[in-house]
Amino acid sequence: MKGGDRCNAQKTHCPQGHPYDEENTLWYRNSRRCKACDRARANQRYAQGFKPTTPPFRGSAEFFSAHTIHSQDGCWGWAGRIDGAGYGRWSRHLAHRLSYEFHVGPIPEGLVIDHLCRNRSCVNPVHLEVVTQKVNVRRGVIARANGVG
Ligand SMILES: [Zn+2]
Numbered sequence: 726m727k728g729g730d731r732c733n734a735q736k737t738h739c740p741q742g743h744p745y746d747e748e749n750t751l752w753y754r755n756s757r758r759c760k761a762c763d764r765a766r767a768n769q770r771y772a773q774g775f776k777p778t779t780p781p782f783r784g785s786a787e788f789f790s791a792h793t794i795h796s797q798d799g800c801w802g803w804a805g806r807i808d809g810a811g812y813g814r815w816s817r818h819l820a821h822r823l824s825y826e827f828h829v830g831p832i833p834e835g836l837v838i839d840h841l842c843r844n845r846s847c848v849n850p851v852h853l854e855v856v857t858q859k860v861n862v863r864r865g866v867i868a869r870a871n872g873v874g
């Protein structure tokens with residue numbers, strides 16, 4: 726039976742009660758994750774303090790506070806080099822990806838980071854979310870239609 730080994734694929738809500746609709750579902754290698762729960766976990770980790778990062782990047786809370794300017798809307802604007810697309814760069818790395826990996830965890834292969842705040846230079850982990858490239862492009866199109874992003 727097709728999908729028979731993944732009976733929870735029939736569920737319409739995650740264990741915490743968030744809907745598994747198109748916008749809230751992250752498909753990754755035949756399993757799905759609730760993005761609202763992902764975000765809640767990221768917020769929780771952030772509230773608990775900073776965690777050591779994975780090599781080769783060796784970040785620290787001090788590294789991020791020294792390289793960002795906090796604004797009233799909660800964004801951590803990258804204070805270092807900004808590339809032609811508007812993204813913060815540290816060496817050849819994208820600063821917001823470093824921040825996500827440092828504060829939240831590894832970015833699954835093939836997924837990209839979306840800025841919930843539509844501020845490309847922002848590296849606040851709470852404003853970052855892993856999405857598929859497809860969702861990222863669609864959100865960008867919607868944001869541009871509304872005159873932001
Ligand atoms: Zn959930």
Ligand SMILES: [Zn+2]
Pocket residue numbers: 799800801842843844847848849852
């Ligand atoms: Zn932001």
